[in-house]
Amino acid sequence: MAGRHLAAAEEVTAVLDALEAHRVDACVGGGWAVDALLGEQTREHSDLDLWAPAGHLEWLLRALASRGVDRIFPWPGDRPWNFVLHDGxxxxxxxxxxxxLPDGRLHYGSAVDGTTFPAGALDGQGVIGGQPVRCEVPEWAVRWHTGYPPRAADRHDVPLLCARFGIELPDGF
Incomplete structure (x- = not known):
C-alpha cells in the first residue's frame, strides 16, 4: 500500500450505497461526518469512519467486500469493536x-472499560457528494474530536463545526 490513501466522496457514497443494499444500519463518523454536517468537503480524508451495530457485522463485511474493502489494515489500538479495513x-x-443497551443507549468498547452514549448521538443528517447521509450530530462530532492531543485534522474540523452550529470551542482549540 504505497502512496497516499485518500477517500473520495464518490467512494464514500458507493460504500454507503452498498451498506444500504445489505441493510446495514451505518452512520458516518469522523472527518466525513464533519464535512457531511457542513454540506461540503472541506479537506482530504485518509479514511471513512463508520458506526454500525455489532450485530450487523456479517452484512457489513459482505457489503464492504462487494466494494473490494476486504483486507485488515493493522493499526495501533485495534480492538474487536474498532478496526480498519482497506481495499489494497x-x-x-x-x-x-x-x-x-436495553435502555436505548449505545455501548462502545469492552465490557470492562467501554463507554455509553445516547443513540441520538448518531442521528445527524448531512450530505456527501450530493447524497443525504446519516452521521454524528454536531455536538458529538465535536466531542469525539477532543479528549486527546488535537491533530491537524481536529484543529481544522472542530472550529468549523463550532462556528457553524454555535457550539463553544473546547479548550485547546
Missing part, C-alpha cells in the same frame, strides 16, 4: 461497532 489501494474504512 486507496480506501480505508475505520469501523466502530456498538451494541444497543
Amino acid at each position: 489501494a486507496r480506501l480505508r474504512v475505520d469501523l466502530h461497532l456498538y451494541e444497543r
Whole structure:
C-alpha cells in the first residue's frame, strides 16, 4: 500500500450505497461526518469512519467486500469493536461497532472499560457528494474530536463545526 490513501466522496457514497443494499444500519463518523454536517468537503480524508451495530457485522463485511474493502489494515489500538479495513489501494474504512443497551443507549468498547452514549448521538443528517447521509450530530462530532492531543485534522474540523452550529470551542482549540 504505497502512496497516499485518500477517500473520495464518490467512494464514500458507493460504500454507503452498498451498506444500504445489505441493510446495514451505518452512520458516518469522523472527518466525513464533519464535512457531511457542513454540506461540503472541506479537506482530504485518509479514511471513512463508520458506526454500525455489532450485530450487523456479517452484512457489513459482505457489503464492504462487494466494494473490494476486504483486507485488515493493522493499526495501533485495534480492538474487536474498532478496526480498519482497506481495499489494497486507496480506501480505508475505520469501523466502530456498538451494541444497543436495553435502555436505548449505545455501548462502545469492552465490557470492562467501554463507554455509553445516547443513540441520538448518531442521528445527524448531512450530505456527501450530493447524497443525504446519516452521521454524528454536531455536538458529538465535536466531542469525539477532543479528549486527546488535537491533530491537524481536529484543529481544522472542530472550529468549523463550532462556528457553524454555535457550539463553544473546547479548550485547546
